[in-house]
Amino acid sequence: GLSIGIVGLPNVGKSTLFNAITRAGAEAANYPFCTIEPNVGVVDVPDARLPVLAKMFNSARIVPTSIKFIDIAGIVKGASKGEGLGNKFLHHIREVDAIAHVVRCFEDPNVTHVSGRVDPLSDIEVINLELILADLETIERRYERSAKAAKAGVKEAQVEHGLLSRLKEALEAGLPARSVAIEGDEEARVLRDLHLITAKPVMYIANVAEEHVANPFAVPYVAQVKELADREGSEVVPISARIESELAEMDDEERAAFLADLGLAESGLDRVIRHGYHLLNLISFLTAGETEARAWTIRRGTKAPQAAGVIHSDMERGFIRAEVVSYDDLVTAGSMAAAREAGKVRLEGKDYVMQDGDVVTFRFNV
Ligand code: GDP
Numbered sequence: 001g002l003s004i005g006i007v008g009l010p011n012v013g014k015s016t017l018f019n020a021i022t023r024a025g026a027e028a029a030n031y032p033f034c035t036i037e038p039n040v041g042v043v044d045v046p047d048a049r050l051p052v053l054a055k056m057f058n059s060a061r062i063v064p065t066s067i068k069f070i071d072i073a074g075i076v077k078g079a080s081k082g083e084g085l086g087n088k089f090l091h092h093i094r095e096v097d098a099i100a101h102v103v104r105c106f107e108d109p110n111v112t113h114v115s116g117r118v119d120p121l122s123d124i125e126v127i128n129l130e131l132i133l134a135d136l137e138t139i140e141r142r143y144e145r146s147a148k149a150a151k152a153g154v155k156e157a158q159v160e161h162g163l164l165s166r167l168k169e170a171l172e173a174g175l176p177a178r179s180v181a182i183e184g185d186e187e188a189r190v191l192r193d194l195h196l197i198t199a200k201p202v203m204y205i206a207n208v209a210e211e212h213v214a215n216p217f218a219v220p221y222v223a224q225v226k227e228l229a230d231r232e233g234s235e236v237v238p239i240s241a242r243i244e245s246e247l248a249e250m251d252d253e254e255r256a257a258f259l260a261d262l263g264l265a266e267s268g269l270d271r272v273i274r275h276g277y278h279l280l281n282l283i284s285f286l287t288a289g290e291t292e293a294r295a296w297t298i299r300r301g302t303k304a305p306q307a308a309g310v311i312h313s314d315m316e317r318g319f320i321r322a323e324v325v326s327y328d329d330l331v332t333a334g335s336m337a338a339a340r341e342a343g344k345v346r347l348e349g350k351d352y353v354m355q356d357g358d359v360v361t362f363r364f365n366v
Helices: 016-024 050-057 087-094 119-151 155-172 184-194 220-232 241-247 252-262 269-279 304-309 311-318 327-333 336-341
Strands: 003-008 042-043 061-063 067-069 098-104 203-209 233-237 280-287 294-297 318-326 346-350 360-365
Touching: 003 016, 003 087, 016 098, 016 269, 050 061, 050 327, 061 241, 061 318, 067 098, 067 269, 087 294, 098 119, 098 269, 098 304, 119 155, 119 184, 119 220, 155 184, 184 233, 203 220, 203 269, 220 233, 220 280, 233 241, 233 269, 269 280, 280 327, 294 304, 304 311, 304 318, 304 360, 311 327, 318 327, 327 360
Parallel strands: 003 067, 003 098, 061 294, 098 203, 203 233, 280 360
Antiparallel strands: 042 067, 280 294, 318 346, 318 360
């Protein structure tokens, strides 16, 4: 499944946020085969379409799709040299799909700041430098070998060496690997194999004081982070980790009232999830029947057989066609039968590119 690693300096609110995530945790019954480690939290991706479908199809249960958060503690100044938890965190962070970088944007004289004062831009720089140094080490381990092979005329090595050289140059200039333009499938493959940390998409989670949560971008610290994120092509999601930990304790009704009181449409965690989806270019398709109404995650651009494969590999192997209706058309029609009558249910073949909110039945040979 999809995973997001939470990083940030000590005392910025990571644990507070992560605890809120684990307490808001997805219903364990939906994930029977996933062993939950202490630094892993799985949450449901909220989807207002599911209860509507469940009602229409008389489904016995709702199964949302989920997202995994991994708490990556231990990044401090010098981490890339093995200080703090050093290499242990690097291992975890290499495996995630995206990075949520928590930045302290709240003042509180009772909470010590590692460098003595609140300064989000310098905090970001400290963490990013460690990640860049870790990536440089990865590159340097392959650099000489690829240079030799490239000189000897090995074609793949020439592609690899070309990319490694550009990556090295960017990293040495203090820029992340994601700032380097990738040319062609071969380079894309080399890049994937490198598992570079700074190649991953990033969102900055600006942790603001409770009183600023309704209008966070008015906080100068948050505005600074936003400016940096805009330059990098990253996103900023302001939250209050304190409020999130309170929300995690409430039931649905209390939570809705509390959010309305704060003037918020959704919780910070839901916003983090939504931005994570966006960052990773993900969409959901839906299935519905008497057993369950369910959402499934795919990358934008996925074709019907591969989407079927997310449900079961047999369905991809034996794919015949997909019966597809968009959620909006289905709801407008009022029922599957009515949608069919209105000509809104399409039969799609193996080249069909799935759309967000497609309600699908796959036909396949077993
Ligand atoms: P971590 O080291 O990044 O995991 O940070 P923690 O989540 O342990 O938070 C460090 C301290 O900051 C704790 O005492 C938290 O209660 C406090 N803290 C976290 N978020 C907020 C916040 O939004 N406002 C205030 N005033 N304190 C916070």
